[in-house]
Amino acid sequence: MTLLSVEGLAVSLGGRAVLQDVSLTVDKGEVVGLIGPNGAGKTTLMRAILGILPHHGRSSLAQLPPRARGRAAAWMPQSREIAWPVSVETLVALGRTPHLSPGQRASAEDRAAVDRALARMGLTAFRQRIVTALSGGEQARVLMARALAQDAPLLMADEPIAGLDPAHQISTMRTFSALAAEGQAVIVSLHDLGLGVRHCTRLIVLDQGRIVADGAPASVLTPTLLRDTFGISAWFEVTPQGPVFQPLEVLE
Numbered sequence: 641m642t643l644l645s646v647e648g649l650a651v652s653l654g655g656r657a658v659l660q661d662v663s664l665t666v667d668k669g670e671v672v673g674l675i676g677p678n679g680a681g682k683t684t685l686m687r688a689i690l691g692i693l694p695h696h697g698r699s700s701l702a703q704l705p706p707r708a709r710g711r712a713a714a715w716m717p718q719s720r721e722i723a724w725p726v727s728v729e730t731l732v733a734l735g736r737t738p739h740l741s742p743g744q745r746a747s748a749e750d751r752a753a754v755d756r757a758l759a760r761m762g763l764t765a766f767r768q769r770i771v772t773a774l775s776g777g778e779q780a781r782v783l784m785a786r787a788l789a790q791d792a793p794l795l796m797a798d799e800p801i802a803g804l805d806p807a808h809q810i811s812t813m814r815t816f817s818a819l820a821a822e823g824q825a826v827i828v829s830l831h832d833l834g835l836g837v838r839h840c841t842r843l844i845v846l847d848q849g850r851i852v853a854d855g856a857p858a859s860v861l862t863p864t865l866l867r868d869t870f871g872i873s874a875w876f877e878v879t880p881q882g883p884v885f886q887p888l889e890v891l892e
């Protein structure tokens with residue numbers, strides 16, 4: 641079942657074409673890693689897909705009215721700034737907003753979704769802590785939990801594992817796999833190609849605003865693509881412990 645369909649998406653910023661002719665579909669069960677060098681257009685693509693950036697072309701999500709969009713897709717932006725000194729639980733509960741009418745109180749179902757999200761991000765013991773008094777990585781996990789509490793079929797997350805310790809990076813990627821196994825889908829932008837190879841079912845590579853590869857991780861990360869798009873060489877092997885990818889050198 642298709643959860644997202646994008647056709648001919650294009651974005652210009654400051655008079656410059658930042659995204660050009662992007663078409664893709666995402667089905668339930670997929671963990672799609674969006675990769676590419678700095679400035680390739682990953683954030684721009686996700687924001688255009690969500691309809692929070694003016695664009696040309698068609699995104700099935702951007703066409704929805706705001707409340708329906710909030711139930712169809714959850715969004716964790718790259719920015720980690722949290723302005724209000726509220727409890728972790730209060731902030732995560734904001735993820736339920738698209739499910740509530742104005743003034744409606746949270747139901748048992750809403751509270752269960754918040755509990756599940758806190759548990760998934762290892763935050764149950766943090767629920768009464770004040771968010772602004774947490775470390776950067778802890779705050780990132782709270783924002784991830786807020787997106788998870790939204791319980792939307794599609795989760796879009798912009799560099800959600802940046803700044804997390806290795807254990808939480810792996811467990812967050814495993815959470816994405818678990819969501820996909822439950823019938824949701826995830827689009828996640830990443831710079832860690834090793835984690836992308838191990839945990840994504842599919843990688844989409846953006847370079848200068850265009851998709852240059854889209855497919856199974858092992859078929860996408862060829863030496864030629866790594867050289868031409870990322871300017872690196874890498875070691876890549878399928879081992880009994882799963883695929884292992886390690887960037888080696890910057891190529892001249």
Ligand SMILES: Nc1ncnc2c1ncn2[C@@H]1O[C@H](COP(=O)(O)OP(=O)(O)OP(=O)(O)O)[C@@H](O)[C@H]1O
Pocket residue numbers: 653654656658676677678679680681682683684685
């Ligand atoms: N408001 C803006 N005006 C002009 N150019 C912009 C604006 N916002 C972003 N850009 C440019 O658009 C391009 C794509 O930016 P984007 O943030 O989508 O890249 P990214 O792939 O997410 O990068 P990173 O990996 O560094 O987060 C960049 O070259 C950036 O400089």
